[in-house]
Amino acid sequence: MKQFRYLNSIMIFLFLAALISGVFVIKSESTEPVPPCDEYLEWCIDWCAEHNPDPQNYQQCLNECARKWLEWCT
Amino acid sequence: MIKKKVLLLPILILVFLAFNLLLEAELKKVLSIGSNQPDYLFMTVTGVVLDEEGNIYVADAGGSFIRKYNPEGVFIKEVGRYGQGPGEFSNSIGPLLYDGQKLYLKDDLNYRIAVLDKELNIENYIKLKGLRASLAKIDNLFYQISTKPGEPFPQVEIYNLKGDFVSSFFDERPDFFKGRTFSKKDYPAWVMFSRIVMAADRAAEEIAVTFTNPGDKIEIFFYTKEGKFKNKIEMDHLIKYKFSEFRLQFPPKYPKKSDQIIVWSIHYMGSGKILLDYWIVRYELEKAVDEKHYLLVVDRKSGRLLHQELVSNDLKVIGVKDGMLFGAEIAEDIPKVVLYKLDY
Amino acid sequence: MHRVVPTKERYEKRAYRRLLLILYFYSLLSVSCDKGEKMPYELLVKLGQKKDKIIFIIGKSDAVYNGWRSCEVDPNEERWKxxxxxxxxxxxVELIICLPQSSKRSIESLPYDTLEVSKIKEPDNDIFLVSKDNKIVLEFRGVLDMSLLRQIYEIVGVESIS
Structure with a gap:
């Protein structure tokens, strides 16, 4: 059962490495501001209108906004 | 008596011909800017304005820049790059306004309006809350569309030139919402289908607001610059139309056939006329099988339809001023900024 | 009223958990299998047979985006266009070939002058490497805005690929 001891050390090492890298991931500055949930849906709808002058693409884009909003913000 | 009739006849013919000419007037393209050369390359054009000399200013959200062209469409200058710092723009910029020798560019994701002079030097920034791609200005007031706190409905907010909130207005709903109770799960659909667009008339100091997804009729609401309700006009659709209520559930369950009407934008044309960017889309299940794109000219007072014109589906109307229409379109896979003369 | 959740934090935490999971499975897979090339070398050679000046844009097809911003439409799409x-x-420039990241190895030994633009990370944090004659001439981290497009154009348009 010695190999389990190694496994334990490896797991602890991996956990610590993941923790440190995780801190970096969370702390790292995003270069693009992200609209928060209370603004996302409205912003996304306007974004769709600006970027999809064709109504069908616009509607698909809107549905995508709604889907993401429901998935992430409710 | 016979003499009078003889005289009247050519006059009547002339009036008839003039009326026909008016109805058949077509948009005349006066300028087109765009190529695959960097100075003329566009990505997503969200703002086009002209100054008194005819110079053209273009804001592009995709490329995070603003450019100046001379009246012949020759490149003069470009400023901006992606970022949050001074001289930088997000990828969500527009609309662009021109007023009193200054340019005002809404930068949504940086929560500010960039104020530029005509040489594209940034003079200052006005901090503004809200993430809606809308901006209008009359004198020392800005107007922006936002969502009512705690509700899925829009309103128009008024800010002063420092970006301080002054007041808000607009309490109308499309007719298909009336008598329905809002449930939380339908929130996205209600936000989508209560969307509004607005236009400002600086001379008349007036704001016009209409629904992107109209109900049985097109309704246009008019307000004073302080946000006081003035009046409303109504007009019939070009087809027999009723808003399809299946859209109010999310995800929508599309029937075999359905229609959708979208009022993409509203513009003041001057001389008491309003221009609507109007689409009729026919769906078979969730697929659009026919899309018709019209420009409708409406009488400001009566709501009477004065003119309708079928235009290209590729044309994105951005602004209207002094008998000119500014837009963006893709021709031969190249995005272009286009200027059309409005002869009606 | 709906819950107000800071999107960035929520997203990044989820993304981080998923990343760990993906890394775990990837590490399991990578020890046993080698990733196959999507475009064979011979085809690449054939594509460029009659052209001298070729640009390979690498990474577009493998673009990883975070699935949140801009309605899950890659905001870089219009910029790539x-x-x-x-x-x-x-x-x-006589020919432009867009290839997935996995084909990168194929072009490294091609007998043509190439200019490579690599898109490595998600759209708001891409790393662009423009290399000419196997030398990196431009390295940029950020968004493919007009200013970067102009820099790339300078390299391609003003200086000819020898």
Whole structure:
């Protein structure tokens, strides 16, 4: 059962490495501001209108906004 | 008596011909800017304005820049790059306004309006809350569309030139919402289908607001610059139309056939006329099988339809001023900024 | 009223958990299998047979985006289109080939002058490497805005690929 001891050390090492890298991931500055949930849906709808002058693409884009909003913000 | 009739006849013919000419007037393209050369390359054009000399200013959200062209469409200058710092723009910029020798560019994701002079030097920034791609200005007031706190409905907010909130207005709903109770799960659909667009008339100091997804009729609401309700006009659709209520559930369950009407934008044309960017889309299940794109000219007072014109589906109307229409379109896979003369 | 959740934090935490999971499975897979090339070398050679000046844009097809911003439409899509349009109008460019990241190895030994634009990370944090004659001439981290497009154009349009 010695190999389990190694496994334990490896797991602890991996956990610590993941923790440190995780801190970096969370702390790292995003270069693009992200609209928060209370603004996302409205912003996304306007974004769709600006970027999809064709109504069908616009509607698909809107549905995508709604889907993401429901998935992430409710 | 016979003499009078003889005289009247050519006059009547002339009036008839003039009326026909008016109805058949077509948009005349006066300028087109765009190529695959960097100075003329566009990505997503969200703002086009002209100054008194005819110079053209273009804001592009995709490329995070603003450019100046001379009246012949020759490149003069470009400023901006992606970022949050001074001289930088997000990828969500527009609309662009021109007023009193200054340019005002809404930068949504940086929560500010960039104020530029005509040489594209940034003079200052006005901090503004809200993430809606809308901006209008009359004198020392800005107007922006936002969502009512705690509700899925829009309103128009008024800010002063420092970006301080002054007041808000607009309490109308499309007719298909009336008598329905809002449930939380339908929130996205209600936000989508209560969307509004607005236009400002600086001379008349007036704001016009209409629904992107109209109900049985097109309704246009008019307000004073302080946000006081003035009046409303109504007009019939070009087809027999009723808003399809299946859209109010999310995800929508599309029937075999359905229609959708979208009022993409509203513009003041001057001389008491309003221009609507109007689409009729026919769906078979969730697929659009026919899309018709019209420009409708409406009488400001009566709501009477004065003119309708079928235009290209590729044309994105951005602004209207002094008998000119500014837009963006893709021709031969190249995005272009286009200027059309409005002869009606 | 709906819950107000800071999107960035929520997203990044989820993304981080998923990343760990993906890394775990990837590490399991990578020890046993080698990733196959999507485009064979011979085909690449054939594509460029009659052209001298070729640009390979690497990474577009493998673009990883975070699935949140801009309605899950890659906000760089229009910029990539613009890059393509611009390069196709630049002098000394006869052919542009867009390849997935996995094909990168195939072009490294190609007998043609190439210019490579690599898109490595998600759209708001891409790393662009423009290399000419196997030397990196431009390295940029950020968004493919007009200013970067112009820099790439300078390399391609003003200096010819020898």
């Amino acid at each position: 613009a890059l393509y349009r611009m390069l196709s109008g630049a002098k000394d």
